[in-house]
Amino acid sequence: MTPLLVGCLLNARACAEEVLRKPSHSVPTWAFVCAGEHGRFALEDALTAGVLLERLLELAAAQGVPCRLSDSAEVAIRLRWTYPDLVAAFRGSSVGQLLRDIDAEEDVELCCQVDSSRTVPVVHVGFATFQVRRVARFRDG
Numbered sequence: 001m002t003p004l005l006v007g008c009l010l011n012a013r014a015c016a017e018e019v020l021r022k023p024s025h026s027v028p029t030w031a032f033v034c035a036g037e038h039g040r041f042a043l044e045d046a047l048t049a050g051v052l053l054e055r056l057l058e059l060a061a062a063q064g065v066p067c068r069l070s071d072s073a074e075v076a077i078r079l080r081w082t083y084p085d086l087v088a089a090f091r092g093s094s095v096g097q098l099l100r101d102i103d104a105e106e107d108v109e110l111c112c113q114v115d116s117s118r119t120v121p122v123v124h125v126g127f128a129t130f131q132v133r134r135v136a137r138f139r140d141g
Helices: 012-021 043-063 071-081 086-092 094-101 106-111
Strands: 003-005 119-125 130-137
Touching (some): 012 119, 043 071, 043 094, 086 094
Antiparallel strands (some): 003 119
């Protein structure tokens, strides 16, 4: 059973550290799956993937782990570079509009706190269902 790590801006570095900590085959393959919005592209997901990939590449380079990016991973990183202000980008997205509509716009700033959490939820996928089995906490340092 392959565990799925739940990554976001809040735990980007901790998630990348956990990915690199896992034992791998001779040529490890990592996949980042964006939730999307009803099967459609979501700007905030792609930007978050770009940040997660930046952290993964930074840590992999420090550990001497070679990485080769897919075209979509490359696009996620480049898209992230075009939005240096994540809060503004998220506010301008469809989710930002939704949060304004429900009077919860302050949630955007909370969600955009990059690397503020060391907690990485882990989902273990079963045969036909999935469930959260454990939450890993990583200490600083």
